[in-house]
Amino acid sequence: MKIIQAENYKDLSEKAAKFIIDYVRNKPDLVLGLATGGTPEGTYEYMVDDFKKNKTTYKDVKSVNLDEYVGLSPENPNSYHAYMYNHLFKHIDIPENQRNIPNGAADDLEAECKRYDQLIASLGGVDLQLLGIGHNGHIGFNEPGTSFEKRTHLVELTRSTRRANARFFNTIDEVPTHALTMGIKAIMESKHILLIASGKGKAEAMRRLICEENISEDFPASSLQDHSHVTIIADKEALSLAYNYERRA
């Protein structure tokens, strides 16, 4: 794992955006795995800014998002379709038919998961996957206890994840109980993974990820210890409990 420490959230966002932009410039037909949640918002802002100023083009990029809530239509403002449109897609030149997000409103969710796996395979896999991390170590929506052997699948969200995401909704009861997510197996097949984390609230998860050499389904992010190309960009607060992390870098 390569660990890059950022001063704060702004610095983290700039560094993560630069990392992605450099990738896109070097490989214009990149298959780019994208994430949602609060952490990537700043990264996307910098990417949009760079698109306007430096004209980095995404016209040959194909994007695949990690996850989507079940039961929210793409038009629902709390869906990850809406999130991606508002934070990134409407501002850059990635063609609509090259943006992919699981459809949480599909009638047949199992068939939707299969379709998504086939789609990723038909693109030749993900080149660079952006990831956030949950307080309980979830990546994508792979909650603790999820088998590492799963590709795209239906998950029941834990109360703690729903509570954490309630800030985007009016009440916790509005947060969907289920989601579709790319599984750990699919995430691990990405050629390169960029994980971003910010703030004290993520410090314990980062400590477990970086300092504990214990790969366990109880802590989904620990699967990344087995991946040969992981870059972590985290701010000082998020790394505050990861003592001696330089030794693992």
Ligand SMILES: O=P(O)(O)OC[C@H]1O[C@](O)(CO)[C@@H](O)[C@@H]1O
């Ligand atoms: O960046 P945040 O909002 O802390 O979320 C962390 C993780 O939680 C999720 O939002 C899902 O709960 C993931 O998409 C994200 O990686």
